[in-house]
Structures are given as structure tokens and as C-alpha cells.
Amino acid sequence: MGRANAGKTTILQRVCNTTDEPEIFDGNGEKVDVRMVQGSLKRGYHNIEDELVFKSNPRFVFHDSCGFEAGSEAQFDKMKKFVTDHAKATKLERRIHAIWYCIPLNESHRMVTAAEKKFFNECDSGHVPVIVLLTKADALNFKAFEELMDRGFTEDEAVKEAPEEEKQLQKGCLEKIKGWLNELKFPPQSYLMLTGMEQESADCEELLNCTANALTEEGLQGLLISSQQSNLGLCMEFAIMK
Numbered sequence: 001m002g003r004a005n006a007g008k009t010t011i012l013q014r015v016c017n018t019t020d021e022p023e024i025f026d027g028n029g030e031k032v033d034v035r036m037v038q039g040s041l042k043r044g045y046h047n048i049e050d051e052l053v054f055k056s057n058p059r060f061v062f063h064d065s066c067g068f069e070a071g072s073e074a075q076f077d078k079m080k081k082f083v084t085d086h087a088k089a090t091k092l093e094r095r096i097h098a099i100w101y102c103i104p105l106n107e108s109h110r111m112v113t114a115a116e117k118k119f120f121n122e123c124d125s126g127h128v129p130v131i132v133l134l135t136k137a138d139a140l141n142f143k144a145f146e147e148l149m150d151r152g153f154t155e156d157e158a159v160k161e162a163p164e165e166e167k168q169l170q171k172g173c174l175e176k177i178k179g180w181l182n183e184l185k186f187p188p189q190s191y192l193m194l195t196g197m198e199q200e201s202a203d204c205e206e207l208l209n210c211t212a213n214a215l216t217e218e219g220l221q222g223l224l225i226s227s228q229q230s231n232l233g234l235c236m237e238f239a240i241m242k
Contacts, residue, residue, distance in 0.1 A: 001065040001079070002102030003115065007135040007197060008064060011100070014202045018056035025051040048082045059227040063096065076115075080123050087126040097220055098211050099130045101188065105173050106139035112180045120184040129189040129214035132181065133207070137195045140169045189214050 002008055013019060024032040027049040052062040065079050089095040101119070103111060120130075144165035148158035170193055181187050192210050196202045212221045225235055 001099060001119070002133075002135075003104070003113070006102035006104045007194075008100075008102050010197050011102070011133065011135070011194070011204075011207070012052065012054070012060075012062055014197055014200075015204045015207065016054040016057040016060060018054050019200060020054060020056065022052040022054050022062070025053065027051075048079055057227070076118065083123055083125055083128070087128045096128055097224070098214060099125060099128060100133050100211075101130055102133045102135045103177060104136040104139075105134055105170070106136040111173060111177055116181070117184060120181050120186050120188065122185070124186050127216055129211075129216070130186075131190045131192060131210060131214055132177065132188045134170075134174060134177065134191065134193045135197065137170050137173075137193050138198070140173070141166045144169055 009022075012022065026032055026047075029051075032050060046064040046066050048063050048065045050063070052064055054060070063082070066075050083096065083099070086094060086096040101116075103116065105111065141162060144162045145158050147169075148161055148165055149155070153161065174191060174193060178191060190210055190213075192207060194207065208224065212224050215221045215224065
């Protein structure tokens, strides 16, 4: 979940170790002709009931919410019903097991919008953990450089000090977002800063680890770790820990 251009599809591609677009299936398992919905997909208009599956790892089934930041009550209500219904479904394949909520940091002037507040105030996901992913954190690098230059650093000094300044900016953003969301009725269970996701070789170990730890059922933890195919070390670590 998350607003348009929050980097949602990129994260799914990295988790599945692919650059391909997903195949789309409707709620009845019928394949959707991507050519018919391509324009809508590019504008971030997704039917949350549709299943997104990547050929590189069909063990993962994703659902992508339509961006409801535009204030559409109908879209929000549809998303809320989907979450509620699928969170308590008795059949494993009908249930959702975790929610990744993406908040991009390249829009630092509006890190938490009315849409985020509405979701965490009104959408009870029950036992399904909601993990906030702070995406596009790399955008803070340029902001760090600018702030150092404004403080009187030379260009070379600013380049050298920018990584440490960037870490402080990321930390500040995380604390602000935590402060806003943790006060709401249904706050997220975890927060994770994501960097380097635009690189095809990006490592998703921390994301998968965080998600596994957030799952309350041990069987689901094992299922998640075994379903990911790109990190053998993660499988070994989880097996040893158990």
C-alpha cells in the first residue's frame, strides 16, 4: 500500500529478484490481459482484488492498493473491506499475511498525509502486521549535501560529510513518522528504512527478516523465509535460530 510513485512495484521486483512486470490474475484466478489495463497501471490505478505474481517467484502473491490519497471514500472503503475480509479468512490461500505500507522520503514536505492518518486511524488489520517501509530514502543525500553547503562547507567537504548527514536526516524522518503514526488508533507494528532499491542488485534480506519477525505464527515465518529464493544465508540463519 501507499501513494502513487512510492516505489511499491520496485520493492516487489527486488524481493522476487526480477526486472519483469508481474502477471495479473483477477479474484477468480483468471489471467488479466495486461495490455487492457496498462494505462491504468502506469497511473497507479490497481484493483486491490487482483493478484500480482512474478514468474521468477510465483510463491509470492501480492495485492497492490489503488492510491487513495486523492480522497476517494469509495476506494478507501474498498481497500478497508479487502483488508478486513482477507485478514480473517480461514483458508490460508485467501488470507493476507502482512501489509507493507510505503511512505516515500523524497516528499519530505508531506511525509505523512491525510491518507496515512486515515488508514492507521480506521483500518484494523487484526493479527496481520503492518510494516511501514520508508522508501526513496536515498533522496535525502542531495538534501544533506545542500544543508552542508548552506552551513559553509566547501563542495569537497560537503561530499565527504554528506553520508553521515544523510543518516541523521533519515533518523530524523523516522522519528517524526513514528511520532505521528504511533499516536493513532491502529499504529504499525514495525518501521524499516529502505535504501538502494533502485539498484537491480539490491539486497532485501532486512525487509524479509523484518517481515518474518513481525509474523505471529511460526509456520508463516518459515513459509516466508523458504519462499524467498535469493538469499540462502537467510534460510540458514532462520533454521539455526529456530
